[in-house]
Amino acid sequence: MKVLAIGLTGLRRMFRDKSNYFFVFVLPLGIIVITGSLFGSGFQPTIGLVAPRDGVGALLAERLDDIADFEVVRFDDLDELLDSVERSNVQAGVVISSEFEADLRSGELAEVGYIARPDSAGPQLQAVVGAVVTEFSYEVNAARIAGGELVAGVTEASERAASLAPIEVELSVAGEPMFGADLGQFDLGASSQLVLFMFLTGLTGSAAMIQSRQLGVSRRMLSTPTSARTIILGETLGRFSVVLVQGLYIVFVTLVAFGVDWGDPLGAAAIIALFGLVASGAAMLLGSLFRNDQQAGGIGVMLGLGLAALGGAMVPIEVMPAGMQQVARMTPHAWAIDGFSTLVRQDGTFSDILPALGVLALFAVGFLSVAGWVFRIILTRSH
Amino acid sequence: MRAMMLIAGKDLRLRIRDRSALMVGLVVPFTLAVIFSLILGNAEEGPIELSFGVVDADRSSVSGELMEVLVSLETEGIFDLETAGDPDAAQALIDEGTIGAAIVIPAGFGEAVESGSGTRLTVLGHPDRPTSSTIATSIAETFAANIEGVRLAAVTAAQIGADVGAAVAEAQSAPPSVSLAGIEAANRQLDLTTFFVAGMAVFFLFFTVQFGVTSLLEEQREGTMSRLLAAPISRGAIVGAKAVVSFALGLVSMGVLIGVSTVLLGAEWGNPLGVALLVVGGVVSAVGIMAVVAAFARTPEGAGNLQAVIAVGLGMLGGVFFPAPLGDGVLAGLAMLTPHRWFMTGLADLAGGGGVTVVFPSVVALLGFGLVTGGLAAFRIRRTVMA
Numbered sequence: 085m086k087v088l089a090i091g092l093t094g095l096r097r098m099f100r101d102k103s104n105y106f107f108v109f110v111l112p113l114g115i116i117v118i119t120g121s122l123f124g125s126g127f128q129p130t131i132g133l134v135a136p137r138d139g140v141g142a143l144l145a146e147r148l149d150d151i152a153d154f155e156v157v158r159f160d161d162l163d164e165l166l167d168s169v170e171r172s173n174v175q176a177g178v179v180i181s182s183e184f185e186a187d188l189r190s191g192e193l194a195e196v197g198y199i200a201r202p203d204s205a206g207p208q209l210q211a212v213v214g215a216v217v218t219e220f221s222y223e224v225n226a227a228r229i230a231g232g233e234l235v236a237g238v239t240e241a242s243e244r245a246a247s248l249a250p251i252e253v254e255l256s257v258a259g260e261p262m263f264g265a266d267l268g269q270f271d272l273g274a275s276s277q278l279v280l281f282m283f284l285t286g287l288t289g290s291a292a293m294i295q296s297r298q299l300g301v302s303r304r305m306l307s308t309p310t311s312a313r314t315i316i317l318g319e320t321l322g323r324f325s326v327v328l329v330q331g332l333y334i335v336f337v338t339l340v341a342f343g344v345d346w347g348d349p350l351g352a353a354a355i356i357a358l359f360g361l362v363a364s365g366a367a368m369l370l371g372s373l374f375r376n377d378q379q380a381g382g383i384g385v386m387l388g389l390g391l392a393a394l395g396g397a398m399v400p401i402e403v404m405p406a407g408m409q410q411v412a413r414m415t416p417h418a419w420a421i422d423g424f425s426t427l428v429r430q431d432g433t434f435s436d437i438l439p440a441l442g443v444l445a446l447f448a449v450g451f452l453s454v455a456g457w458v459f460r461i462i463l464t465r466s467h
Numbered sequence: 468m469r470a471m472m473l474i475a476g477k478d479l480r481l482r483i484r485d486r487s488a489l490m491v492g493l494v495v496p497f498t499l500a501v502i503f504s505l506i507l508g509n510a511e512e513g514p515i516e517l518s519f520g521v522v523d524a525d526r527s528s529v530s531g532e533l534m535e536v537l538v539s540l541e542t543e544g545i546f547d548l549e550t551a552g553d554p555d556a557a558q559a560l561i562d563e564g565t566i567g568a569a570i571v572i573p574a575g576f577g578e579a580v581e582s583g584s585g586t587r588l589t590v591l592g593h594p595d596r597p598t599s600s601t602i603a604t605s606i607a608e609t610f611a612a613n614i615e616g617v618r619l620a621a622v623t624a625a626q627i628g629a630d631v632g633a634a635v636a637e638a639q640s641a642p643p644s645v646s647l648a649g650i651e652a653a654n655r656q657l658d659l660t661t662f663f664v665a666g667m668a669v670f671f672l673f674f675t676v677q678f679g680v681t682s683l684l685e686e687q688r689e690g691t692m693s694r695l696l697a698a699p700i701s702r703g704a705i706v707g708a709k710a711v712v713s714f715a716l717g718l719v720s721m722g723v724l725i726g727v728s729t730v731l732l733g734a735e736w737g738n739p740l741g742v743a744l745l746v747v748g749g750v751v752s753a754v755g756i757m758a759v760v761a762a763f764a765r766t767p768e769g770a771g772n773l774q775a776v777i778a779v780g781l782g783m784l785g786g787v788f789f790p791a792p793l794g795d796g797v798l799a800g801l802a803m804l805t806p807h808r809w810f811m812t813g814l815a816d817l818a819g820g821g822g823v824t825v826v827f828p829s830v831v832a833l834l835g836f837g838l839v840t841g842g843l844a845a846f847r848i849r850r851t852v853m854a
Contacts, residue, residue, distance in 0.1 A: 222616025
């Protein structure tokens, strides 16, 4: 009963601090939305295009627009496009100048400008643009043979070309994609952000424990007929409830707002509960080891973000260098994310994630017992 | 002036004793930058190493021409080329990652081309390497376009009753009427290590400077403010001292981070004068924004909480955590409202070369943020904290 009272006080204190509404409720959502829209849709090269709105140049621009593997974005002038290529907002740029049509009409070589940064995918993407330009060049050639107006001639030539027996190029893609084909835009990000924020909120919330000690609340509790064991359990429950509120909020909101697939409910609940215990243990440890809540706050942010990064919550483990993948396995984050990915990507069930759950349970027991031991020493020492 | 320096000196000593400023200003940003650049170690964007496979099951003169094109592209260093015996072998090479994609020339390809009938080249690809598939497809398509172009010339000539043989010869030998001409672009973006160090530095800068401005509220709560006001010290000197503390903490933490990251991590910050201007601009904006939050708060805790919200919110919108281009959508628009974005953009401009003048727009924007918010803060503080 007392344990519950102490625990609920921890939760109440979290909600008393208005800024926590931002950190616990707004921030995770913002990060999920931003990462989802930046990375979720998969990488598709974008080509910037400066082209005349009519005439032969516009015909070529239309062809470029039709390339399926690119997104083509129009720019008003060369400077703007150059700027965008240099800042890597687009991977490459194509410029059809206003002299393009005049050059073609006078029979001179008409050049199409191609802009790429030397160190990007740009030089290779040139092949794609080149294929379109080659095709177009032959249509101009045919229009010249036929004589007559150039724009009409090119349009006609491309129609005639379409009626010829084609030499098709067929793309056949086979193999297992790294991240699964039917993954939603937010599916991968959501479980990563879940573990990041559960851990981070737990750690930064441990400042409250330090304040309790600074104000002498913990020692006064000890002077009442309350055992150290009760206080430790109560504080742990407080940390756990804070972490759990954070976790359940993210699961609920992403489920409702983005339709994120969390996989088998029993499995997901088990990961969240065990990872919540790990995060509570880490928070207890941090709250016991530090005396200055500002320092603990700084360290909390560093550990919260740093361990999440190492554990694959910011960048998927699969794309890390080999050595760092080994390091990642030492964080609880990696095991929780691994569990979620088994549930979601491979439609796994509770029994499939038992290894991940086992490791998380070990982390939880380890953190909680060390934290409980340290907290008891701090609580009962004589000053 | 002397009083201002005394107050500032006292505050700085306090901050050094209490190690929080050291932690937030140096240890945390540096550690996180190291971790971030470690986990992204091999994701550095660079010239993509491409390698393609080819299967020639046709062995005709036409397929020989395509092989020639591929070999010449390999000689130019555009990609590596592997020859595979059959499509299954090529697919195996793709699956194990040796090649990104493969072009398969089917048996009978040459015959179909010579007789003017339809035929098909196949490109084998992998779902994780769409760029390779796209490029291999384009190479095959360019080759196909050349054959189709000659056919088109023949059909057109036949239609108008011109000499078909001459049209074909012309189409095969004449230079193309349209061609691509390269325009070199500079590289105005930061390498990953520098990006993360700079991003973390400017992100935590906003926390570091708050120690100075927020201490006004601490002086008020502890009753030392009214004593300072009673002393022969101008109000300007008191506010000035707090601003000086924030500036000093901000400048020192940025300076040390720049130095340490250059030596230990090989970060490339760019033109020193340009970097110095950006750092000053960044610190001014951080002090101004944190001061205005402090000015509208009632307690140091309230100020600290709101400052953390503002600093994290601006950092998130400013894109310091994501080394990805923000494009030109809503996110990019929101990012322009944060000093973080201007600071990073200024550094990226320096990375593209072009001397110190390229940072001027960013520095002006940063100073603008700082002076507007700082002015508002000074005005408000005189009417509340010092009333």
